[in-house]
Amino acid sequence: xxxxxxxxxxxxxxxxxYALPFGLTAQTVKKADDISFREMDSLFTWFRQxxxxxxxxxxxxxxxxxxxxxxxxxxxxxxxxxxxxxxWKTDPLLAAAMEKSYPxxxxxxxxxxxxxxxxxxxxxxxxxxxxxxxxxxxxxKTKDACFALDLxxxxxxxxxxxxxxxxxSHIHGDHNNTIFLDAMVAAxxxxxxxxxxKGTLIDTTREFNFGGVNVRFTMNKQADVPVxxxxxxxxxxxxxxxxxxxxxxxxxxxxxxxxxxxxxxxxIENAINxxxxxxRVKPDVTIYDHxxxxxxxxxxxxxxxxxxxxxxxGLDPAKSLILTWxxxxxxxxxxx
Numbered sequence: 001x002x003x004x005x006x007x008x009x010x011x012x013x014x015x016x017x018y019a020l021p022f023g024l025t026a027q028t029v030k031k032a033d034d035i036s037f038r039e040m041d042s043l044f045t046w047f048r049q050x051x052x053x054x055x056x057x058x059x060x061x062x063x064x065x066x067x068x069x070x071x072x073x074x075x076x077x078x079x080x081x082x083x084x085x086x087x088w089k090t091d092p093l094l095a096a097a098m099e100k101s102y103p104x105x106x107x108x109x110x111x112x113x114x115x116x117x118x119x120x121x122x123x124x125x126x127x128x129x130x131x132x133x134x135x136x137x138x139x140x141k142t143k144d145a146c147f148a149l150d151l152x153x154x155x156x157x158x159x160x161x162x163x164x165x166x167x168x169s170h171i172h173g174d175h176n177n178t179i180f181l182d183a184m185v186a187a188x189x190x191x192x193x194x195x196x197x198k199g200t201l202i203d204t205t206r207e208f209n210f211g212g213v214n215v216r217f218t219m220n221k222q223a224d225v226p227v228x229x230x231x232x233x234x235x236x237x238x239x240x241x242x243x244x245x246x247x248x249x250x251x252x253x254x255x256x257x258x259x260x261x262x263x264x265x266x267x268i269e270n271a272i273n274x275x276x277x278x279x280r281v282k283p284d285v286t287i288y289d290h291x292x293x294x295x296x297x298x299x300x301x302x303x304x305x306x307x308x309x310x311x312x313x314g315l316d317p318a319k320s321l322i323l324t325w326x327x328x329x330x331x332x333x334x335x336x
């Protein structure tokens with residue numbers, strides 16, 4: 001408690017020192033002369049302008065660019081992330097102040113804000129658009145529906161009005177944001193999880209439809225923790241583009257899609273063989289994920305971009321993707 005008070009005082013003093021002389025508010029304050037924040041701005045712009053090439057031609061260039069994520073990501077301890085995560089609900093002003101003090105949090109907040117604006121403004125008449133947010137969190141928008149998978153970052157509740165449903169694969173805090181789930185339920189929106197009693201509990205194979213979008217859930221586990229596997233067919237308007245998101249699933253034998261998978265999203269290192277998983281699912285493209293999850297200790301289970309790229313460097317780069325926060329993919333014959 002004493003340390004938390006000291007952190008809050010330090011950060012709020014930082015706001016005052018930078019804000020008062022220039023008449024700025026806490027929302028606009030950052031160390032404008034700090035090269036690290038300028039580097040984050042430049043990096044964000046670069047990744048938005050250079051998505052994965054269809055032929056994988058920019059794989060190594062993107063790999064090199066991610067070194068900055070690892071550098072700034074490893075500067076943030078899991079304890080500091082835990083404080084930030086807690087302040088989302090208890091002290092939003094302090095959470096915002098932390099985003100002005102840590103480059104990696106500044107980048108994450110920028111990615112979320114830009115993605116929210118992009119999601120709101122993007123129109124889809126054919127195909128689908130997929131936004132990568134934090135950890136294994138995604139937003140998918142089609143002509144018929146807009147939905148969230150494992151959404152877990154500050155500001156997620158801003159998306160509630162445009163979402164039709166949300167899926168949370170399991171209860172662990174790096175995939176689950178109860179502020180967001182509470183806001184979804186309060187707005188009368190559907191929530192599917194294996195643990196959240198205010199929503200629809202999933203503990204066996206079930207299917208649901210939202211317009212042309214078909215959602216099929218099956219069960220898996222991470223040790224003794226139930227995990228939802230979500231097979232989502234985005235419907236005829238998206239050429240039936242199908243996503244297979246397995247969260248932190250560990251049981252290979254329970255990965256049994258019932259149709260062709262276009263996009264497979266899996267954990268890069270989770271006591272399940274990634275190569276065998278891809279061979280079993282047979283997707284067109286795989287996103288290797290759970291990269292730089294800041295809630296894990298720096299020296300334990302915080303998989304870096306360099307680790308992830310090194311693990312998949314021998315694979316076909318056109319079929320093997322690693323995304324950064326705030327990036328988007330246009331799939332399924334996307335058209336405005």
